[in-house]
Amino acid sequence: MTVLIVGAGPAGIAAAGVLAQHGVRPVLLDENATPGGQVWRRLRDEAALDTLLGGEAAHYRRIHAQFAALRPDIEYRPGTLAWAIDGGTLHIAGDGRAEALRFTRLILATGATDRTLPLPGWTLPGVFTLGGAQALLKGQGCAIGRRVVFCGASPLLYIAALQYVRMGVTVAAVLDTTPLHRKLMAAPRLLADARTLWRGVQAMAALRRRGVPIRSGVRLRQFVGEQRVQGVAFDTGGQTVTIGCDAVATGFGLKPETQLAELAGATLRFDPASRQFLPAADADGRCADALYVAGDGGAIGGADAAEASGALAAYAALADTGVAVDARARAALRREVQRRRRFQRGLADAFAWPAHWIAALPDATLLCRCEAITAGELREAVRRDLGVREVNRGKALTRCGMGRCQGRFCGLAAAELIAAEASIPLAGVGHLRAQAPVKPIARGMVGAA
């Protein structure tokens, strides 16, 4: 049996561990040069581990030790991008070479990326996504600026801001766009994972102790600057205020990386809670013949849910090929995933995606960065006779979502804008269909395998 796993984050590593325990040697590939995924991304400077991650450092050490022990029993291929799937073949590119790998089972543990919300000025140099700002700090050991504003709606706001402070960077403010009362309303669901909730509360308290101003319920207006970002303008208490900075980290939650799953035959279904289309899967992550999704790539659940769902997907792949597996372990893992995902749904309420801001975007705001399409241009395509009502049609007519990122960063906002402008439900606007290559590759790689 050839099992391929895409993604060496917590989900992919856990899946590889279960397969190896059962005598199967999986191929684990990741476009990153090192294992760990987003949350346990290998630090460039491990001497800074305890300072940067605080109480989370023990978990980092455990995952990397687990991976080192597993290494002889798996075929690990770092620096390898999976860019297409057809039938039972995965197309990969790495080290300047293209290859086509046949598989009998495929586990996709591709994680998530930042959910972005376009705002006036968001393309200015110095404006980073939240995850990008954190990835730079962890993976490259460098900060995005000397005086940074963290803004948006995400628990990562507080985690990443605290990591910046711990590394000696001035955090000018944390501007949380969700009001405090929404967090209180979400508290019953957040209690599904009291330990993680407590860690979040501690992160906020630590920022306050270090004198970082935290504002809740703000309305972001604009990233201000000429050649590069110099401030963030926002409404608070009936006034518009600008806070100065030389860099911004902004994020509005996460977006599962579903493109490979879709190419492999998964059906995507609209999830009203997150306002996104997610692969339809059973409790074990099974979503088509021989295809399994695990971790944040299936549904945002956090690092612990990712580990549990990775193990579940591997058990399912084994069971589906007739290998006897531990039924009690699987039942416990299913309960664990459900509990953690309940918590994440609470987080989605506590850090709400302000979809209504997109409807109010000024026409001149750039929506699709790759193709330089503005909100006004997409609106115009909706307004004309027989105008756009579906996001792929919007792409065909305006090129919004047709560039290098294939709509991974503008697709959600484009769909929200079409729904708002046409006054139709978001679910009916659909999602941008996945296209190979799912991420940019060198021209020579296509057709080379």
Ligand SMILES: Cc1cc2nc3c(=O)[nH]c(=O)nc-3n(C[C@H](O)[C@H](O)[C@H](O)COP(=O)(O)OP(=O)(O)OC[C@H]3O[C@@H](n4cnc5c(N)ncnc54)[C@H](O)[C@@H]3O)c2cc1C
């Ligand atoms: C930027 C970012 C930062 C985050 N930071 C934190 C944090 O500090 N604390 C926290 O609790 N949670 C954090 N999260 C959430 C966290 O990522 C997850 O809950 C957890 O890491 C999910 O694990 P996973 O295994 O599902 O995916 P990930 O950890 O995201 O791992 C997925 C892996 O798949 C690889 N991959 C994806 N597509 C391909 C492809 N086509 N070909 C090859 N490889 C591919 C990626 O390189 C990545 O290594 C962060 C998320 C993001 C996006």
